Amino acid sequence: MSHTILIVEDDANIRQMLSIALGAEGYQCIDATSVREALSTFSQYHPDLVILDLGLPDGEGSEVLKRIRETSRLPILVLSARDQEIDKVDLLSRGANDYVSKPFGIRELVIRVKVLLRDFNPVVEPTMPTRKIGKIELDITERRLRIEGESIVLAPKEVQLLDELTKHPGAFISQKELLRRIWGLHHSEDTHYIRILVRQLRKKIDPFEKDLIETMPKQGYRIAVDKPEAN
Known part of the structure; x- marks a missing residue:
């Protein structure tokens, strides 16, 4: 169509x-x-x-x-x-x-x-439809983040960002690398895109899990947990 x-x-x-x-x-x-x-x-x-x-x-x-x-x-x-x-x-x-x-x-x-x-309307083909890390569960297919019974509806770009960060919990990913993975090569210098996206996500997440997304100057962002829990 x-x-x-x-x-x-x-x-x-x-x-x-x-x-x-x-x-x-x-x-x-x-x-x-x-x-x-x-x-x-x-x-x-x-x-x-x-x-x-x-x-x-x-x-x-x-x-x-x-x-x-x-x-x-x-x-x-x-x-x-x-x-x-x-x-x-x-x-x-x-x-x-x-x-x-x-x-x-x-x-x-x-x-x-x-x-x-x-x-x-992205076609999401994750290796795991859900990913559990500490208290949180990311449902990539349904675009939802669940935190101790609370369900947060996510926008497509928010899902992509959390998908990238939760693949390697605890590891920092640079702004440029996140831009490349989420927006493509044409946006590798548009770091304000990431800052805005992270700010939007924190507004949704912080009431239930404060400081889940951690920022480190010159290193990027990470999910602030030690290791994922098994599904």
Whole structure:
């Protein structure tokens, strides 16, 4: 089944370029040129992914992001001329899944779209569907973390991060290595992605198991236990 992509961009040349490139990959593209039109089109067509420009004629694209996140977790790729790390961190913390700075390479953008669509409904084939470590049990298939009877629902990237950390409990994994494993080679320098993901996970986990994810400067992250328990 073909995926539908909503392109929210007021520059006609960029809209056309994206529509041609994504259409060639088999995606169905619809577009909007303002905040108001974007929200209306989103509600009408229920796209599978949104490419979102920040500077729109009637407001900020961040308002579109905020409104969509009130009802949906679909992938949102922000497209903007703003290239400061603080802008990227802010948008990612608000719920954007990826951020591409203008000017951009169309091939790279298409690859990022494919990765986002793949990861939104990932095919997880773990060697063990569940993994027990100390008090916690990670159910990779159901995307849940269980801690002494409490069940925490996880997002796909959160599952991937915990999957990597719990394979070798107690061992530190560097930020760059986690980026490579979870986001791919194109994001090996985007360390703020990991920081945001860890912060999100800690908000969910800390009420039940404080300091489960340990940070060590220049070494990375680890699950702070000595050894796994047998299933």
